Amino acid sequence: MIQDDYRAAIDVGTTKVCTILGKKRPDGSIEIAGVGVAPCSGLKRGLVADPEATTSAVMASVGAASKAAGMPIRQAYLGLTGSHVESRNVWSKVDGFSGVTVVTQEDVRRALAVASEDAAVEGRDLLHVIPRSYALDGIYGVRNPLGMHAAEMYVQAHAILGDRHPIESLQAAVRAAGIGISGLIVEPVAAAEAVLTDAEREEGVILADIGGGTTDVAVFYEGSIVHTTVLPIGGYQFTNDIAISFNATYEESERIKLRFASAVPDARTASEEFGIDSQGMDDPLIITRREIGQLMSERATELMRLMMKKLDEPHLNGLRISQMVLTGGGVKLDGFQAIARYIFQGHVRTASPRGAEGLPVERQDPQFSASVGLLLWGMRNLPRESHAGRKAITRTGGRSNGGGGLRASFRGLLPRSKATKAAKRESATPVGV
Numbered sequence: 001m002i003q004d005d006y007r008a009a010i011d012v013g014t015t016k017v018c019t020i021l022g023k024k025r026p027d028g029s030i031e032i033a034g035v036g037v038a039p040c041s042g043l044k045r046g047l048v049a050d051p052e053a054t055t056s057a058v059m060a061s062v063g064a065a066s067k068a069a070g071m072p073i074r075q076a077y078l079g080l081t082g083s084h085v086e087s088r089n090v091w092s093k094v095d096g097f098s099g100v101t102v103v104t105q106e107d108v109r110r111a112l113a114v115a116s117e118d119a120a121v122e123g124r125d126l127l128h129v130i131p132r133s134y135a136l137d138g139i140y141g142v143r144n145p146l147g148m149h150a151a152e153m154y155v156q157a158h159a160i161l162g163d164r165h166p167i168e169s170l171q172a173a174v175r176a177a178g179i180g181i182s183g184l185i186v187e188p189v190a191a192a193e194a195v196l197t198d199a200e201r202e203e204g205v206i207l208a209d210i211g212g213g214t215t216d217v218a219v220f221y222e223g224s225i226v227h228t229t230v231l232p233i234g235g236y237q238f239t240n241d242i243a244i245s246f247n248a249t250y251e252e253s254e255r256i257k258l259r260f261a262s263a264v265p266d267a268r269t270a271s272e273e274f275g276i277d278s279q280g281m282d283d284p285l286i287i288t289r290r291e292i293g294q295l296m297s298e299r300a301t302e303l304m305r306l307m308m309k310k311l312d313e314p315h316l317n318g319l320r321i322s323q324m325v326l327t328g329g330g331v332k333l334d335g336f337q338a339i340a341r342y343i344f345q346g347h348v349r350t351a352s353p354r355g356a357e358g359l360p361v362e363r364q365d366p367q368f369s370a371s372v373g374l375l376l377w378g379m380r381n382l383p384r385e386s387h388a389g390r391k392a393i394t395r396t397g398g399r400s401n402g403g404g405g406l407r408a409s410f411r412g413l414l415p416r417s418k419a420t421k422a423a424k425r426e427s428a429t430p431v432g433v
């Protein structure tokens, strides 16, 4: 039996599955014990299109992580994306106050329960309900109401919802690999966990994880998440533009993209020529970096414009957010950041995952931000349980059966600074929603 707090996270991406096993040290820091990455061809735009291919990629990735760590993985947190993922914000009145009383943990728990009821939408699964702030007796903006006095309390919460069918398909593909699921975490929330600083969350920031099949977006303001959305566009479309323009296979187009593409080819190299294998032609087609650059620049511009359009929401318009953090493999395209800065007209940086020790150098890369973030978010916000070794150790019986599905992932969050403490307090009282 393994006594340490080992937990695993599986990021099933459109191009690769990444499994990370990590351990929480007594001082709270998180150390990575093993990483396994396997190519995946089972997803399209973040959704399972080929269950068997997905399952075998999960098996390969979990197997590699288990081998690297020297211990079997039985369970894991699972990342979720797809354009069915949407968010909404609710204000809810917390009943049960009679006269002025001290706000207790039970009141906070009831706040989460009532916000969950208000956020629920018929036929959709509620994935996260994250308290953003509270209003006590008409005073708004209270981040942690515990211990304060109030006769009336409202909670403002951010809820993230998804469609049942794609969620079930992903879970089934992972379970078929022999892995239990002890929590679902949406990918934009995970990526944010691995790349954003506290100052960025406080001042306001847009986080975009541009992957192979999706662009996962999360917006933070005054320390908490205010918007989550997923666009069904990623590196795939960039490669596909090359494939269509030059009648090349997807593989050949990907090779050309990785080797020669830039969204802002510089004047010195723009006329450089190279060959691309075009189907139906005996000899490679000779093209220039400028031609590829034109395609990449148009696609990057369109992606950024679509993202900004998607964020043109009444509740975001007044926030004056002037920072953007980009991550995911798609931002490795040379010149992408420059285009993002031009469209966004604000400060833009590209980020790799941080916050976990022992991440192999080759994984300290924007492509692994969401994978690392899944582990960090789960470790910081979900109850302690062991995902590795032969037998589960849980403090909250029944939550680690791998079949817990959505309910097991259901945790509310206090604003970031309070989250860890709150998670510890909450661990014995799962939110009953």
Ligand SMILES: Nc1ncnc2c1ncn2[C@@H]1O[C@H](COP(=O)(O)OP(=O)(O)OP(=O)(O)O)[C@@H](O)[C@H]1O
Pocket (backbone or CB within 6 Å): 012, 013, 014, 015, 016, 045, 046, 081, 210, 211, 212, 213, 214, 215, 234, 235, 236, 239, 254, 257, 258, 328, 329, 330, 331, 332, 333, 334, 366, 367, 368
């Ligand atoms: N140097 C590069 N230049 C351009 N694109 C790149 C580069 N390196 C990686 N990519 C692109 O990044 C994408 C893969 O990114 P990532 O690993 O973040 O995706 P994923 O997690 O598998 O997919 P998703 O999160 O969308 O489900 C691919 O489309 C790949 O072509």
Ligand SMILES: [Mg+2]
Pocket (backbone or CB within 6 Å): 013, 014, 211, 212, 328, 370
């Ligand atoms: Mg990804």
